[in-house]
Amino acid sequence: MTETAVHPSIQPAHGTPKPPPTGWRRLLAPGWLRAPWMTALFFAIGTGIVVGIRSLAGYDPVWDWVVIVTVAGLTAAPIGFLAGLGAFDYWTKYALGAPTEPEDHSSHGAYSWRDYFRVNTDHKVIGIQYVVTTVFFFLAGGLLAMIFRAELAKPGMQFLDSQTYNGTISVHASLMIFLFVIPAFAGLANYVLPLMIGAPDMAFPRLNALSYWLLPIAGFMMLGSFFWPGGAFGAGWTGYAPLSVVGTDGNVFFNMGVQWAGASSIMTALNFLVTIITMRAPGMTFWRMPLLVWANFSTSLLVVLATPFIAGSQFFVLFDRVMHTNFFNFDEGGYVLGYQHIFWFYSHPAVYIMMLPGFGIASEVISVMSRKPIFGYRLMALSLIAILILGFSVWAHHMFVSGMAPWLRVPMMITTLLIAVPTGIKVFSWLATTWEGRIHLNTPMLWALGFVSMFVIGGLSGIFLGAVPIDIHASDTYFIVAHIHYVLLGGSLFTIFAGFYYWFPKMTGRMYNERLGKIHFWGTFLAFNATFFPMHIIGLQGMPRRVSDYDPQFGNWNLVISISSFVLGASFLIFIYNMIVSWRRGPLAPDNPWRANTIEWQVSSPPPVFNFDQIPQVVGGPYEYGVPGARHAVFNGGEEHAVKPATESERPEH
Amino acid sequence: MRVVAIGLLVGAITAAVAVLIPWLPDQASEEADWIDFVFWFTTVICIMIFALVAAVTLYSVFKFRVRPDDDSDGPPIHGHTGLEIVWTAVPAILVTAIAVVSSVALAHNESIPDDHLTVQVTARQFVWSFKYPQYGGIESGILYLPKGRTAELRLNALDVIHSFWVPEFRQKQDAVPGMETHVAVTPTKTGRYPLVCTELCGLGHALMRTKSIVLEEAAFEKWARDRQGPSAAGSGG
Numbered sequence: 001m002t003e004t005a006v007h008p009s010i011q012p013a014h015g016t017p018k019p020p021p022t023g024w025r026r027l028l029a030p031g032w033l034r035a036p037w038m039t040a041l042f043f044a045i046g047t048g049i050v051v052g053i054r055s056l057a058g059y060d061p062v063w064d065w066v067v068i069v070t071v072a073g074l075t076a077a078p079i080g081f082l083a084g085l086g087a088f089d090y091w092t093k094y095a096l097g098a099p100t101e102p103e104d105h106s107s108h109g110a111y112s113w114r115d116y117f118r119v120n121t122d123h124k125v126i127g128i129q130y131v132v133t134t135v136f137f138f139l140a141g142g143l144l145a146m147i148f149r150a151e152l153a154k155p156g157m158q159f160l161d162s163q164t165y166n167g168t169i170s171v172h173a174s175l176m177i178f179l180f181v182i183p184a185f186a187g188l189a190n191y192v193l194p195l196m197i198g199a200p201d202m203a204f205p206r207l208n209a210l211s212y213w214l215l216p217i218a219g220f221m222m223l224g225s226f227f228w229p230g231g232a233f234g235a236g237w238t239g240y241a242p243l244s245v246v247g248t249d250g251n252v253f254f255n256m257g258v259q260w261a262g263a264s265s266i267m268t269a270l271n272f273l274v275t276i277i278t279m280r281a282p283g284m285t286f287w288r289m290p291l292l293v294w295a296n297f298s299t300s301l302l303v304v305l306a307t308p309f310i311a312g313s314q315f316f317v318l319f320d321r322v323m324h325t326n327f328f329n330f331d332e333g334g335y336v337l338g339y340q341h342i343f344w345f346y347s348h349p350a351v352y353i354m355m356l357p358g359f360g361i362a363s364e365v366i367s368v369m370s371r372k373p374i375f376g377y378r379l380m381a382l383s384l385i386a387i388l389i390l391g392f393s394v395w396a397h398h399m400f401v402s403g404m405a406p407w408l409r410v411p412m413m414i415t416t417l418l419i420a421v422p423t424g425i426k427v428f429s430w431l432a433t434t435w436e437g438r439i440h441l442n443t444p445m446l447w448a449l450g451f452v453s454m455f456v457i458g459g460l461s462g463i464f465l466g467a468v469p470i471d472i473h474a475s476d477t478y479f480i481v482a483h484i485h486y487v488l489l490g491g492s493l494f495t496i497f498a499g500f501y502y503w504f505p506k507m508t509g510r511m512y513n514e515r516l517g518k519i520h521f522w523g524t525f526l527a528f529n530a531t532f533f534p535m536h537i538i539g540l541q542g543m544p545r546r547v548s549d550y551d552p553q554f555g556n557w558n559l560v561i562s563i564s565s566f567v568l569g570a571s572f573l574i575f576i577y578n579m580i581v582s583w584r585r586g587p588l589a590p591d592n593p594w595r596a597n598t599i600e601w602q603v604s605s606p607p608p609v610f611n612f613d614q615i616p617q618v619v620g621g622p623y624e625y626g627v628p629g630a631r632h633a634v635f636n637g638g639e640e641h642a643v644k645p646a647t648e649s650e651r652p653e654h
Numbered sequence: 655m656r657v658v659a660i661g662l663l664v665g666a667i668t669a670a671v672a673v674l675i676p677w678l679p680d681q682a683s684e685e686a687d688w689i690d691f692v693f694w695f696t697t698v699i700c701i702m703i704f705a706l707v708a709a710v711t712l713y714s715v716f717k718f719r720v721r722p723d724d725d726s727d728g729p730p731i732h733g734h735t736g737l738e739i740v741w742t743a744v745p746a747i748l749v750t751a752i753a754v755v756s757s758v759a760l761a762h763n764e765s766i767p768d769d770h771l772t773v774q775v776t777a778r779q780f781v782w783s784f785k786y787p788q789y790g791g792i793e794s795g796i797l798y799l800p801k802g803r804t805a806e807l808r809l810n811a812l813d814v815i816h817s818f819w820v821p822e823f824r825q826k827q828d829a830v831p832g833m834e835t836h837v838a839v840t841p842t843k844t845g846r847y848p849l850v851c852t853e854l855c856g857l858g859h860a861l862m863r864t865k866s867i868v869l870e871e872a873a874f875e876k877w878a879r880d881r882q883g884p885s886a887a888g889s890g891g
Binding site for chain 1: 693704729835863
């Protein structure tokens with residue numbers, strides 16, 4: 001990555017940074033010199049606690065490495081790392097009653113590449129930190145997929161053993177879900193959401209910085225499990241007990257990695273909720289919020305309510321392993337299906353956590369690129385809320401063959417199928433938005449329309465799986481693999497790319513290469529379908545998922561799938577090349593290349609450090625394209641012509 | 655609108671072609687008959703919907719596309735209450751229909767007649783074992799079933815979760831440690847069918863495969879008698 005262009009007028013507004021410390025004192029200053037020794041110190045303290053307690057209690061062996069890695073390696077050391085980096089400095093001083101340093105905004109904004117590698121409180125820097133980190137883990141997860149697709153290219157075992165195979169599929173899915181899709185949306189929203197609602201930053205900038213730094217910890221934890229003796233966690237990303245309890249010790253890396261990623265999600269979601277509720281610009285009523293803001297509002301509610309459940313489920317598994325509790329030990333009264341109920345009570349809403357922000361991005365892009373107001377704005381917002389509510393009442397559709405109470409199946413089928421209604425409203429409204437528009441078929445629009453069509457396939461295969469009798473046949477087969485990839489790759493990933501390309505000019509101040517963007521889209525789109533569509537067929541024909549070897553009758557299709565998946569993997573190299581080269585040398589972007597109405601496009605590209613010189617005044621809806629004289633927001637107190645000035649009563653409290 | 659009609663027409667043709675393609679493996683049980691009916695019912699509806707969406711998307715892109723330097727805006731249409739009611743109501747009706755058909759099929763597939771054959775299925779890493787309590791408790795590593803008689807499988811696992819699946823029967827059920835689960839199969843066709851574990855159960859998951867062999871009623875009785883034989887019931891298969 002490279003430096004973003006610094007706008008000359010946006011030096012820090014208040015105070016000047018303290019002079020940097022010199023000599024050995026540099027080891028005490030927050031940053032990359034303090035982080036390593038504090039990590040080691042906290043690891044040592046954690047080890048000391050474990051070994052001390054075990055020797056005092058007379059447990060044998062005293063040096064139990066699974067317990068030590070859990071307490072010292074996966075819990076204490078990351079806290080030490082964060083403390084060394086400086087994530088807790090302000091709060092620690094405050095809690096100890098020491099005088100807190102007056103905020104000089106020295107931790108705000110980025111003036112060199114180094115500013116991306118420290119605890120930075122600027123939501124725009126954090127947004128870019130998020131996006132770059134998630135792309136890194138996307139590539140890592142993608143490489144794992146290339147490895148096991150090579151293994152699956154023909155029947156029989158080629159070059160992976162079963163443990164490595166189970167590890168690669170599990171880490172692939174965990175990285176893609178917890179380190180790519182969820183945080184990539186959080187990162188994009190981190191960058192654009194405060195700008196969109198006319199706020200100078202997020203409500204809690206220090207919490208925002210912390211929530212980012214939890215993320216690489218979770219990611220390297222999951223990748224690091226490959227290096228633990230016995231191999232990576234291999235019970236799938238769903239980590240069903242009792243396999244995750246009795247399987248390799250690498251499972252503790254998953255149990256704890258999910259805690260760090262989950263904590264990150266929860267903090268970000270709280271931040272979004274408070275920001276959206278309290279920091280909207282004057283005139284920005286709920287019914288004037290862009291749909292991306294609505295989408296992140298719904299998503300954040302889901303995250304805050306649901307994520308504690310996966311934290312609980314993983315703690316239970318961890319405790320069963322390291323503390324010999326019996327949550328899922330059936331010989332001692334444990335309840336095996338309890339894991340699935342708790343896990344899916346998070347992980348079904350998580351499907352919407354991974355999709356609703358994408359709906360928001362698609363709404364922005366489709367409306368702007370069609371040069372038309374979004375069709376049925378209020379119903380679009382309300383259908384997000386309907387999905388949010390219904391999303392909590394469908395978890396057991398993942399358990400139709402699990403042996404749970406049989407009566408639960410039909411009610412859960414009905415709620416599941418009902419989700420098709422608000423989802424259908426959204427799809428039809430996007431199509432109606434394009435109707436009679438002036439469609440600019442550029443890269444973001446291609447991804448957005450590609451999303452609509454691919455997501456419909458994923459949604460329709462979801463109807464198959466929601467219908468209990470079909471699910472009984474298709475459950476745990478490649479049909480499921482096809483379904484989740486149409487939803488999460490054709491759905492979430494396509495909208496993430498739509499968002500990356502759409503806001504790239506705003507985030508970097510430069511334009512990406514349109515031609516490469518289109519080649520990237522078509523390469524991904526075709527290879528994606530060639531990879532995942534045949535999986536529907538082999539799944540229905542009888543190939544189970546998560547197998548390292550399979551019946552030879554599926555050999556031809558698997559070869560086709562593997563070859564297509566390599567093309568799919570290669571298509572992302574075009575994206576990486578385009579992003580790096582355009583960020584360094586792309587033509588300078590205008591402030592508003594898409595002629596969009598939303599507020600983030602009314603400031604410079606990239607925006608000033610504190611976002612706005614004047615707080616914008618919101619005077620109308622966000623998508624009034626084609627309405628003569630309509631404005632969404634005005635600056636300078638609305639000296640320019642405004643359609644409808646906001647009344648005093650519409651202004652939110654600050 | 656003409657594009658909607660074209661979309662539905664293309665959908666109807668595609669659905670007609672799709673129904674002729676053997677997406678599913680052979681049917682070898684009564685339950686499969688019901689499940690396949692639900693499958694095709696849903697397939698036809700879903701293909702129609704996808705064709706409609708694809709037709710409108712493609713039509714919009716080709717018809718309303720402008721050059722990059724076009725600065726004009728589209729007509730400011732904010733919504734249409736009638737249309738919104740239609741595309742709320744129609745999917746609601748369609749999914750209700752799918753739910754009703756599914757519930758009927760499920761109720762049928764769950765009913766077990768009194769004269770059923772009971773098979774105790776035990777799953778452990780990475781072996782299936784089938785026990786026939788009505789035939790002196792004989793055990794087998796292959797699931798033998800008589801044609802035309804409903805078998806109630808009572809599943810249990812000894813270590814981790816496994817899942818029983820015979821694609822030709824369409825029936826699948828997890829075997830869960832610490833509890834007993836049930837599934838019914840009524841074979842309609844003699845033959846040998848693959849029986850696989852579909853729940854990731856550890857290192858040997860991919861190889862946790864065996865067969866189900868469906869015999870004529872008389873042949874099944876003979877197999878069971880032979881297996882019980884003089885050499886003590888309960889010896890492994």
